[in-house]
Amino acid sequence: MMFAAIVRSFDCAPKYELVDTPEPSESSEVLVDVLAAGLHNRVRSQANGSHYTSSDKLPLIPGIDGVGRLPNGQLAYFVAPDTSLGTFAEKAVIDLRRSVPLPEGVDPVLIAAAMNPAMSSWVALHRRVDFQPGQKVLVLGATGNSGQMAVQIAKLLGASQVIGAGRDQNRLNSLSALGADVIVSLAGDPEAAAKRLGEAASEVDIVIDYLWGKPAELAMLPLLTQRSDRSRKLTWIQIGSVAGPTAAVPSAALRSANFQLVGSGQGSVSTAGYVAEFPALIDAISAGKLQVNSVSFPLSQVEEVWNAPAGMGERVVFIPSVETERAL
Template sequence: MRALHLTSHESPPALSELPVPQPGPGQIGVRIGACGLNFADLLMMQGRYQDTPPLPFTLGMEIAGTVETLGEGVTGLAPGDRVAVYGGRDGLAEYGVFDATRAVRMPESMSLEDAAAFQIAYGTSHLALDHRARLQPGETLLVLGAAGGVGLTAVEIGKLMGARVIACARGAEKLEVARAAGADHLIDARSQDIREAVLALGGADVVYDAVGGDQFTAAFRSARPEARILTIGFASGEVPQIKANHLLVKNLTVMGLYWGGYLSFRPEALTGSLATLFGWYAEGRIKPHISHVLPLDRAMEGMELLRSRASTGKVVIRIPG
């Protein structure tokens, strides 16, 4: 089978021919149809992600496909079932083996591309806003990186939860994507002072930050007393440093959210969130925004779209049978 395989953190991954893996006990073998790309894939290539597997490994964190084989002891799934899987790796390949507990049946109406773009982006935002920040109807939510893979879902989910949403992104084209997702107010990070613009709108109760760097600092300074600030990621490449005395003065709370981490210590929070989200999809209330669908042999072009922030929403790699 073909797979985008990484053998060194000093050189790019290569499309390689590898043996088709066979499932062990508790695992399923999946014919992969689509794989969603994530900023974490870029960090894994550099060995900088918190869950980077040991070399060598195949990239690709979330997939959608069809169950082909079952390992010993697997129940509740059958060959032919269409599933979405967050595997954390091994997704940019024609076949993959994953723990059966990580597989979720897709709604009948859901395409493989939508399913591959769904779990991490929507799961991160819903768990962050609902479970962690306890976003309430009528509160003001500021989303940084609002046209990105997770940021756009934060706009959409924040609006569904009844918040007033301020979307911050770079350039008119990306802001238009955020507006279409439900944003009430738009801030252009290229040309506007984020702090002044947010304060002019009354400040933020919840900040959703997938960017870091100077944008975090501006958002921090525009937060209302008792605001909750969610650190989701650092697309800017700069991890902000927080002065504890500033938290004290405004009674602020800064909280982290690593979606995949819930699999190891509180999986029911993650699975319950996904059940809600798949229900919303089936009802037509949410739908992934996918700006690019590329074949497996162009997967590195997709990675570059993420790195350069040239995409909006998700980039998906289609893996035809």
């Protein structure tokens, strides 16, 4: 038996319960001791049934990635298989093909906190577009955890200008320290915000979009119509849908400019493609090239922490046991 966070209703926070320990069933699987697992937005949508990969199957153990100790003692970062047995547990069955070993001395909490929010923009810029150093990037939804990472990653990979756009003014103000050259407030009237975006970001080469919905819909034409050369390609990478699952794409956007709309996420990038990017991203995080504000809690506090408001920019990481927390 082991302790785990269990979701029994999509309307309630997970509860800390004693459950059967899972067992490997394939030759590529092993049982690991989970040292740290992050509470990402993706985990919350998994636990409330709203993610596009979610099924209606309950109960489930949430958690989509983590740092674990392999049977041979090696630490590894891993992404959980798409099952109801996630990483918010003392032990988890992992597929070794979806894991990479960690360098000695790496902080498991730091890796668990940073990998998921960093992965979306890192993989998008490496796998979904032909990003070149010197290009300009707009991060739409830059005040979220993934958006803050995207600002840093775009700059790290050589963007000549990074524009961060979001609603939370306090978080917007913090983006300059992360590498943003320009910030744009999306607060207030949506059409006025779209106009501000068009004025500030019409010359970008790439949009990394975590919002979608009305903000994306309204911003497309202002960005495109004010470009000095509409034949120069603008690639819009759709990653998140915080502002809504749908957006009406104006037909003029596709006809009057060299406008490319792509998505990046599970399915558009293979599992092997994600895993291939893990080592370089882990190196960047462990070398301190990406800032992350992590805060850890024992997994036994999952219900309490789940319902508590997060601090600004904090990335919550759960530690499966008090003993493991002390060891770290």
